[in-house]
Amino acid sequence: MKNRIISGGAAIVFGLLIALGPQFLFPVCPVEGGMFMKCHWSAQAEIGVGAVIAVLGIALVIFANSKIRLGLTIGIFLSAVLSLLIPHALIGGCAMQSMPCRKISFPSIVVISILLLIGSALNTLHLAWKKET
Helix, strand or coil, rough: CCHHHHHHHHHHHHHHHHHHHHHHHCCCCCEEEECHHHHHHHHHHHHHHHHHHHHHHHHHHHHCCCHHHHHHHHHHHHHHHHHHHHHHHHHCCCCCCCCCHHHHHHHHHHHHHHHHHHHHHHHHHHHHCCCCC
């Protein structure tokens, strides 16, 4: 029970940070001249990925079966990889290193995603070696 609450709660918090962080806490570059920059679209994609992570975290809290939780944790791990890839390989951001997306938003996403990767990897190992409940 304790593992369900801790791992699920962490996934929910990190998922919400990924989804809402680039919008409110560490915003990407503002709209200039009515044109959206690439970092805006990266932030929009992170909303979807973060929401998926948060929903998987809710499911981690709800389900007691360790095999189901193992699958959910693997889904969280893969979603965290996607969260890392969006600003750095898939969509990207502004070219100038001095822009807010490059200085604040993307490094924050990287830290949150890496913490989520480590946590979900540890939880995967824990659940893989755990006896069926």
